[in-house]
Amino acid sequence: MPPVTSSNQEIAGAPLTASALWPATGEGTCLILSPSGRGLPVLAWLGALDKLGRPDEPLGLVTQATEAPNATMPRALLEAPLLTEHARGWFTRPALRGHSLARHGDGPAAGRNWSTGLETRAVTVESECIVIEADDPEARLALRTTVERVSGGGIRACHDLTNIGESPYVLDGLEVLYPLQDRMTEVMDFTGRHDSERVPQRHALTDGLWLRESRRGRPGPDAATMIVAGEPGFDTETGAVLAVHVAWSGNTTLRLERDFASTATIGGGELLLPGEVVLEPGERYRTPWVWAVASNHGLDGVAAAFHRWLRAQPAHPARQPVTLNVWGAVHFDHSVDRISQMADLAAQVGAERFVIDDGWFRHRRNDRSGLGDWWVDEEVWPDGLGPLADKVHDLGMEFGLWFEPEMVNVDSDLYRAHPEWVLATGNRIPLLQRNQLVLDLSREDVSDYLLARIDSVLAESHVDYVKWDHNRDLLEAGSGVRAGAPGVHAQTIAFYELFDELMRRHPTVAWESCATGGSRIDLEILSRVQSVWTTDMSDALAHLRIQRWTGQLVPPEYLGAHVSGPVAHHTGRTFDVDFRAAVAFWGAFGVAWDLTAASETDLRRLAWWTALHKRFRTLLHTGTVVRPVSADATVNVNGVVAGDRSEALFGVTQLDVTPHTRGVTVNIRSLDDSTVYAVEQIRPTADEVHHQEAVMGEMSGRLLRNVGIRLRGLRHPETMVILHLRAVSSP
DSSP: OOOEEESSSEETTEEOOOEEEOOSSSSEEEEEEEOOTTSOOEEEEEEEEOOOSOTTOOOSEEOSGGGSSSTTOSSOSSOEESSOOGGGTOOSOOSEEEEEOOOOTTSOSSOBTOSOOOEEEEEEEOSSEEEEEEEETTTTEEEEEEEEEETTTEEEEEEEEEEOSSSOEEEEEEEEEEEOOTTOOEEEEEEEETTEEEEEEEEEOOSEEEEEEEOSSSOOTTOOOOEEEESTTOOSSSBOEEEEEEEOSSOEEEEEEEOSSSOOEEEEEEOOOTTSEEEOTTOEEEOOEEEEEEESBHHHHHHHHHHHHHHTSTTSOSSOOOEEEOHHHHTTOOOHHHHHHHHHHHHHTTOSEEEEOSOOBTTOSSTTBOTTOOSBOTTTOTTOSHHHHHHHHHTTOEEEEEEOTTEEOSBSHHHHHOGGGBOOSSSSOOOOBTTBEEBOTTSHHHHHHHHHHHHHHHHHTTOOEEEEOOOSOOTTOBOGGGTTOBOHHHHHHHHHHHHHHHHHHOTTOEEEEOBTTBOSOSHHHHTTOSEEOOOSOOOHHHHHHHHHHHTTTSOGGGBEEEEEOSBOTTTOOBOOHHHHHHHHTTSEEEEESOGGGSOHHHHHHHHHHHHHHHHHHHHHHHSEEEOOOOSSTTEEEEEEEOTTSSEEEEEEEEOSOOSOSSOEEEOOOSSOTTOEEEEEEEEOOSSSSOOEEEEEEEEEHHHHHHTOEEEOSOOOSSEEEEEEEEEEEOO
16 A cells, blocks of 8 residues: 555545554454544554454555444544653653753753643554654654554554754653553563563552663563553463563663553653753654554463564574583683584584583683683684684584673773773772673774674684673663763664674674573564573573563574583572473573583483474474463473464473372363364383384364363373374364
8 A cells, every 4th residue: 555644634635533553364463543633643442353354355554444443433442642741631651751951031951841742743654554743843842653563463663753943852751652451450571580580470450650660771680571461360372461562672661550530551662861862953862662462362372473573584593503502511611622522422412503602712711801802712722713613514513602792801901901991970980790891882992892803703713603692780881972971772772783783794693692691682682683592590490481481572493492411500400301301392402511421321312302303393493382271280381383283292391299190181272173183292201212202192173172182190290291283184
C-alpha cells in the first residue's frame, strides 16, 4: 500500500476515524489508533487478535474504520495515547519530562516549557507502520512517533523529539506507553543476581506507579527484562497477556501505572541521568524501540513472537556450532601444550568450535592486571596464537577468542599511559569492581585504540569467533568529554558503533555477548550477535531454570548451555555427565569442562550427547519453544515443536524427590490434532554406549493434548527423559 498522509484528522480527504496495525497472518499483536481532538491520537485497543477480514484478503495496515471492529468508534475504547501529558488531563507520570534553559525577564533560567500540549499535524500510514507528526509551538518541541508491525507478530514504537526553539532543552525522560486491558490485573517481571539470573516474580496490579529502573549501565543480572501483564493465573500455555520490552543496552526504565480515573498504561524507555541529554536548537533525541507483544496463549505465545523476529534478522546464526571453552579448565594458567591437548580432546568428543578465554594477552596471569593491553602475550605464546588457530582449523573446528574491550585494570600499560581514559565524575575514581574500571568509549581516541587493537588481533590470529565480555557495572559513569557529566547514553551509542565497525571489518566472525554471565541481554544487542552467555552458573539444575526463563526473550540457539565439570563449583553439587549434557542439549550446546581430567567412559558419553544434539539441532534451533505446565511441582517439562508440527522433542526433568509414586502425565497441546505421532523415549542408561530409544506407542495429536503421555513410577531426582514425537500419518 502506498503511503497515505492525514492532516487535521483526515486520511486521503476522509475523516480519520481509526487506523490499525493487524497481524499479517494468523494471530499477532493488534493496535487500533483513534483521533483525540487536537492532541495526539490515542490507542483505542491493543492486544492479540486472530486474523480478520475475508479469507482472501491479506491483512496489513487497515486505514478505514469500516474495516476495524466496532467500526464507527464514536469514542476511543481505552483513551490512552502513546505519550501522556498533563495538558491533556493526565495526572499520572508524564511520558515526556524536561524543560528549557532560557531566562525571560526576572524569571528563572530553567524550568520553562516543562509541560507540553502536543498537537497532531499529520499521520502517515504505510503497509507496516504508522507515523504521527506533532508539535507544540509554545514549548517549541516537535515529536515524531513511529509505530511498526514487525515480523513475528509483535509491535514496536519509538519517539523522536526535536528542539525547534532557540534555547537548549534538558530532557529528563521520554517513554513510550501502551494501554492495558482491564482484565490484565496480574503482573510478572524478572529479578535475580549473578549466577541466578531471570527469576520470575509476580504481583497484583494496584493503583499507583510501579517502576523498574536499571541503573547499572547495561541490563544487569537483576534486570526486569520485560513486564508481562495478563489475566490472573496466566501461565506458559494459557491466558491473555501483554509483554513490554525496551530494546536498549544501557540504562532503562519499565513502568506500569494506574489511577482511579485513567486507563492503566504499561511502557518504558531509556533511563536518562541528570543532564545526560541536552538538546541544542535543531538537535534530536530518539528513544529506543519499545516492544509490545500480545498473546492469547500465555507466555509461550509471547516468547514465540520474540523468537520469530530474531530468527528473521540478518545476524541470526545459520548453524550454531558445538563449542568448547577452555576457561573452566585452565583459567589464567595458559600452557601451549595443555591447551593443544584440550583441542585434540574437543575434536574427539565432536566439538566444532574451540575458544580461548581470558588470559591470552599481555601481563594477564590473574584478574588484577593486563586488562586493556590487547597484544598476544609473548611469554606464554612465543609464536603467537596463529599456530594454535591453524591446528584447531586442521582438526575441523573454528577458533574463538575472548575479549573484554570496555574495561581496564589499573595495573596495565594502558591505564598507566592514559588514566584520563576511564569513566569518572571528575577527580574521584569510581570504586573498583572485579579490579576493573570502565573505559570511556565516547572518547574518539579510546574507540580508535580499541578498534585498532582488536582488528589487528582478529586478523593476525585467524579468529572465527569472539566472546565479548563486560564484567562490571558502570558506577559513577561520568565522561571526560562532558567534564564528568553522566555518560552512559553516549557510552551505549559508542559501544554499538565500535561493535558495528568491527562486524563490518570482519564479516565472517561470529560474536557472542557475555556480561558477568547473563547480563546485557536485550533485543538491540541480540540483533547483532549470534549467541549469548546465558549464565556463569555451572550447576546444571540451577542452569535449567535460568535457561527456561531466559528463553522468554531469547531463542534456544542463542543460549550458551555448557556441560561443566562433575562438581558445580558454585554450589558444590555433583551431577553425572548424562544430566549435565541433557540440560545443555536444549540450547547452544557446548562444553566448559576440563576434559583432560575426564574418564574415557565420560568422554564416550559426552561424544554420544554431542552426536544426539547434532542429530536434532535443526529441530531444536528452528522449532517453536513450548513449556507445558506440570501438575507435579517436582517435574519440569520443556519442548520444541517443528514449524509444520511433524516432529517434536520434550524433556521431562525430575527436579527433586516426589511425594508420590504415581508418575506424571505430560499433556502436549501444540501438535496437530488429526495427525498420528510415534512416541519414542530417549533415556541414557548406566551403559555409556547403549542408550535406550524405545518406542512407547502411537497417539494422535488430539489424544496427546487431552489424554497426554503417562510416565509411570518413581524416578530419581536430577534425571531427564527425552520424548521424541514424529508424525507417522496425517489426514
